[in-house]
Amino acid sequence: MDWIKEKYCSIEESCIVAGNLDGLHLGHMAMIDKLEEIAGQRGLASALLSIDRDNAKSGPKCLTSELEKLLLLEDKKIDALISLDVESQDIEAALLNKLKQLGVKVVVIEKGDDQLAIFQKYADMLGYDIVECEPLTVDGQVISSARVAEAVLAHDYELVEKLLGRPYSIGGRVVLGKQKGRTVGMPTANIDYAANKLLPPDGVYGVITMIDGIPFKGMANIGRRPSVDDFDYITVENFILDFSQNVYGKILMMDLHAHIRDVVKFNSLEEVQEQVKQDIQSVHNKLERKFAQYKGEEI
Structure with a gap:
């Protein structure tokens, strides 16, 4: 899997998984499985469009750095991890730019994700489909990055593993x-x-x-x-x-x-x-x- 941090890349037609992917919890991994399935069926390059918060000065702490994501996904059939630093630029403009560069044909994203409206806005104009995935639950509650963070800070490592599917x-x-x-x-x-x-x-x-x-x-x-x-x-x-x-x-x-x-x-x-x-x-x-x-x- 390539790790792409520069402005441009060689991917021409792709299926991407996007949204708040911090933590790579079980809900995120289910979307990545869907990404691999669709990309394989349609002969598209597969990419994870990740928001790089490694050095963010505001907002929540990150659960998984971009390097950690690369290491955690090394066994997955993904062509590229694309780290998008939006700290110094408008997130909508940055996402639109990547959608054009990558020739996106399918966007896989979780229902209710904060970025969903941005991808819906440009779907018709750029001609891509959106596949919305249902959030997964553990113990009757939706798995979320915030829930993982709370468990880490509370030393609840049993719950952490249930949410992430790993330590x-x-x-x-x-x-x-x-x-x-x-x-x-x-x-x-x-x-x-x-x-x-x-x-x-x-x-x-x-x-x-x-x-x-x-x-x-x-x-x-x-x-x-x-x-x-x-x-x-x-x-x-x-x-x-x-x-x-x-x-x-x-x-x-x-x-x-x-x-x-x-x-x-x-x-x-x-x-x-x-x-x-x-x-x-x-x-x-x-x-x-x-x-x-x-x-x-x-x-």
Whole structure:
């Protein structure tokens, strides 16, 4: 699948899935299945027209960055992920421009989506069909990006997985940090996440990361680090357990599965080291069943 962020692309006739696709929850994935079906039947290129909110200064935080969408969709039969940055331009003008460039013949979108009226406005003029998909429900309520965000912030990872059909992930390239974790025997992979990414509340988390097809448990610190420094910036650091390879420069996705504890300021290095030992044991205990699933083992 191509990732297209520039103005123009080579697609001439296409079927697209559009609308608020943040989170790629089960409702979105059902629309993508419909996209693949229609594109295959009509011999059209298939594309996901995504609103890029990675660096948005207003509105809600994004559940899935554009890079995360690309990684999550790599097994789908989609020709292109087209990331449309509308932060500095009118969204209607930007969508109209893409509809013309892509030679759109079919638009797949969820009923009631905020962008639906824009696509209806230009359907006759540009000669494309609109396929409206019914929203999906879980526990009697419609699946929505807002509902996923609420569950993430409430540490309700069981509900998150029911809404997404997978765990909530944080992805990005591993960059060089201050290497303070090494001083407590905890070298971490620092994830360069999207600036507007929705992060869970500051704390320590049990995560699982796939590296070259192999799952690894991890203890992630998300948020500020009062025991290390007084800076106000937020970091996402993953201490990958039972792992010693160099991952600098790699793109990693870590799946959140358990909230271990909130951030605490410790008074000494010894206190930090003792707590790290306890946290690692908690990660092993809480992730035992999930980790077995990743490895394909029967529970």
